[in-house]
Amino acid sequence: MSQSGVDHKRYFFDKFGITERMLERCLGEALSAGGDYADLYFESVAATSVGLDESLVKSASQGVSAGCGVRVVSGERTGYAYTDDLSADRLLRAARTAALIASGPAKQTVAGFTETKTPSLYPAPAAELDTDLAPMLDLVQRADRTARAYDPRITQVRAGYGEELRRILIAASDGTFASDTQPMARFNVFILAKDADRTARGSAGGGGRVEISFFQGEKSPEHFAYEAARQAILQLGAIAAPAGEMEVVLGPGWPGVLLHEAVGHGLEADFNRKKTSAFAGLIGRPVASPKVTVVDNGTLANRRGSLNVDDEGSATQETVLIENGILRGYLSDKLSARLMNMPHTGNGRRESYQQIPMPRMTNTYMLSGDDAPEDILRSVKRGLYAVNFGGGQVDITSGKFVFSASEAYLIEDGKVTAPVRDATLIGNGPEALKYVSMVGNDLALDEGIGTCGKDGQSVPVGVGMPTIKLDRMTVGGTGR
Template identity: 80%
Template sequence: MSAAQALPNPAANPSHKRYFFEKFGITERLLERCLGEALSAGGDYADLYFESVTATSLGVDEQIVKSASTGTSAGCGIRVLSGERTGYAYTDNLSPERLLHAAKTAALIASGPAKEPIQGFQEKPLTDLYPVPLGGFDLDLAARLDLIQRADRAARAFSPHVIQVRSSYSEELRRILVIGSDGAFASDTQPLCRLNVFVIAKDEKNTARGNSGAGGRGGLELFTGSKSPETLAREAARGAILQLSAVPAPAGEMEVVLGPGWPGVLLHEAVGHGLEADFNRKKTSAFAGLIGQSVASSKVTVIDNGTMEGRRGSLNVDDEGSPTQETVLIENGILKGYLTDKLSSRLMGSANTGSGRRENYQCIPMPRMTNTYMLAGQDEPEDIIRSVKKGLYAVNFGGGQVDITNGKFVFSASEAYLIEDGKITAPVKDATLIGNGPEALKYVSMVGHDLKLDEGIGTCGKAGQSVPVGVGMPTVKLDRMTVGGTGR
């Protein structure tokens, strides 16, 4: 590497975060040697992903502290791309010897004719979507414990039918440094926290469960107002007690109204995954080859946006060092594009949307969602409900499954109600929504103006990797959807 291609001098660049240089003794010369070793057997591209995570978690069950842990981990993943081949190796030992060994291993896995030399590195100024709490996260567990104990007390005080409460708090501070042979040079410090409350309620005949949670990219200051422990606890207890009087859900094809906010998880699973570029590059997605074509009702516009301040799915840079962005996936029913990372954008000849994400340094990056939601429409939510003669109003969802190849999905509604003659009536239990993602969107006939994002609890799984995400949607009416249930 020539002097003109050398890494920027951190001392001359005060915006550069020196954490890995100071904590682990990483040097500019070592980074150059690792990239050189990674490309020594040929390849189109190589990158180094350094990660250090400090994590804390607490849990209270039946008013007793059942778990408390704090820990740190650090490591580096080294990737080499050669055509469609990927060589990947990682190490939790950041000594020069182990880093160079991992680089050589990745090089041999992806060996091929070299096509691209190492270029100069430039750290680009980034937005600051989540200022780190002053001093980062400290180890004062008392304040964290107070949060979950407050939640426990509030849930128990809600109703005598509440018989069991579990609450938990988790947080992490993740530091990353990404160096790429294409000149990528990015560092970030990413806070993340989450508070959860789980409640079991019981009456003479039934037992039911409810849960609630909130979080985001920040610290304890997030848990006030609508995200306070008391508010979350009361919501979990309300959900459990509501289910005690729920009637069996009806079965069959009917009109379905999805509530605002968390029901956007159905959009995330049934549609969002199918718009990730790796599935489309391999032509295993139901959306493959459909850019420019109508895939939804003209009332549907779907956005993935990693630049929303403080949101759980937001990132200043993705895990390949690329800035995140707002990406229009579907606009007025027309498919506009896919979510791409460096590999898929290179192979598909499309722009990189900054969607390369990984669970940790042991994992390869792949195209993933950040905060995915449907834009608001112009309909009054009340008018949407009034337009339904007989149907289902789904307010909250539990688990679900989707087949990316054909878009078929099954989702369980954890809170849903009957709609009869334009009015919300009895709560129902054991309701499932069954359909096909691309087809279901074509039956969207009304979209409310009440766009809402979830409270910051989403975690997305793909190929064995989990990453934090956000979802959202306004109130939406689907003229046809199959509902599974045991009622009439």
């Protein structure tokens, strides 16, 4: 079922007795001690998950939570309070608490709402999530069977499936009134393989703002189990990665996580407002190779990072961050847009009603170029081809990053040769992008597994990129 014609706000009105009059009263109370702006964020989440390990179902959970967060902004000061009781008394009490924290000169009155038109980027189930665990158990068991049949050296298989249905309602003193119903599903497989000398790991997964039927198609449990098993067995035969400065080719899709971490966070407006980002004050200046264009796009259908409206009730959009190497803008929420006098990009996001919104990425990726991937590889005399990544660390202020490649290969005389293990990429985000000399015509987005952390909050995101070549990058390894 599409979102078209769905009246999302009726859920809160009918289930919890919320009315527009109550919303106006709460916002009035929130501004009673002064303030520039106030908003209410209602959320109801139903979640189900199952987990399998050692061919046995080790976990299964179902839960429902609901609550409301009240925010009051006065200048740069923010007051925030929340409640998991949606009765009028508790809502008004939370509003008074937030008001007292952020008290200041009153500059805003509440005068009715204008409902945000909600697009239809993903399905909106009319009912609650199906509580039947049997189809979910079937998915994880199929993955277990496929992985164990791949190779006798596979000793451990863990598979998990989780889904949730999140409903939100936002009302604000600036007249914002928005609601949405947001599905999410994710499937994961983790594999351990052993031989006489070595232990190796492989993992794969995917999903998005989809329903369980998504995993009956091309992106089946068998697909993900095969991919995780292939990675693990490949690593058993890998040689030690070389160390030193060399040419590096990044594959399409998930390697975009390096772009997300090394560049994307530095382009969030709050870091730039506080001048703690390596990109602060650089709008209009070159920060990358002329071949590099990077966008953040929350409007892609069914993608994990997409949203019909953000968590401040604003429509998401496509925002060009870097265009042909030139920094064009930052990702903003309402507060940063006002304080920095910059466009509001619809990137205000929060993990739940218990947290304040802040500028966050949605789906962040580099656009395709004109180079054929095979030509990119052929141009490298000796280097590293990194096609999958594990964890990484980034210092937002300096832009320095360290990433571990979970699947990588040597490139020798223009040909991909031996797989390598324990390869790390070390660099500086703003500097690294200046060494991009070739950009492939094969843009791909990740499978739908990204979760981004910031200031203790986690939100789902998407990443992507085409195949790219960096003329210089430091590779850490124990080989030659």
